[in-house]
Amino acid sequence: MSRLHDMGGRFGDGAVVPDAPDAPVFATDWHARALAVTLACGALGKWNIDVSRHARECLSPKDYTRFSYYEKWISALADLLVETGVLTPEDLKGQSGDGLHALASAALRAEAVAAVLAKGGPANRPSAIAPIFAPGERVKTRHPGGSALVDGGHTRLPDYAVGACGQILRQHGTHVLPDSNAHGLGEAPEPLYAVAFPASELWAHPEHPHDEVVLDLWQSYLQPLEPGAQI
Incomplete structure (x- = not known):
């Protein structure tokens, strides 16, 4: 299902223009x-x-x-x-x-x-699900993307990172899974990781191919990278 709101990293919407340093917090x-x-x-x-x-x-x-x-x-x-x-x-x-x-x-x-x-609203929770990835390990995000629990449902896996290969930077502990929590299915906490992706892995023609994008991703979004695969 197409997710219209999933606009991150999409080509053709123009440059991101930051607010001026002295701009008001709210425009109106x-x-x-x-x-x-x-x-x-x-x-x-x-x-x-x-x-x-x-x-x-x-x-x-x-x-x-x-x-x-x-x-x-x-x-x-x-x-x-x-x-x-x-x-x-x-x-x-x-x-x-x-x-x-x-x-x-x-x-x-x-x-x-x-x-x-x-x-605030801390989302870290104890979980029976043990982490299966370690810092330095290479992983791949699941494909297809979208919610694996509810058709057309909520997920924090952005479309531009679906099927991409990256490397675990750190493990954040276990946190509420938004895909479940958004639909009354329980908090379902699971391990959360910071994963670094080369820009060249996310886009066909990146302006700076050696830049990295770091995403916080839940364990159920990730798969071990196949032996011999290159990032």
Whole structure:
């Protein structure tokens, strides 16, 4: 299944133009509000970060291609709020009745924001799955790519790295598997690795063939490299 949002490393979208050093964090006020509302709603505990990422991926192709970054965020948030029963379409239209929402007591208060953001959301978990790769070992990402658990589902294996050969730099411990966590299938923690790929392995005509791209990839994304294969 084509994953429209999987745009990393794609040719033809033009150069990446960094913001000026003195550029504001948010281009407009509503961008800041979109981020704040998304974080506040996430604090209600009705979904996890992988569910929210997949919600953005599930926007219609027409909307995904025409929406700006924060339009994607706020549109996916609206979908999540309805899908999880937090709000109704009428609520979003301002047509619901007055009264205190059932989740009002779980609201993220202004005075708690700094502590919540500082705490973060660590994804390292104990796991019964032992690491099978060691630093320095050569590996290949699985092919085909996409989710191996849910058709058209969420995965953190980018399309441009599917079937590519790289080398293990380090093992990060065991972490929640997004492919499972995004679909209510459990956290399914497994070993996570930093893997270095030569640019020449990822693209047919890289501008700098000897550059490296380092990706954090879960063990189920990787296979041992066949004997004699070259990177």
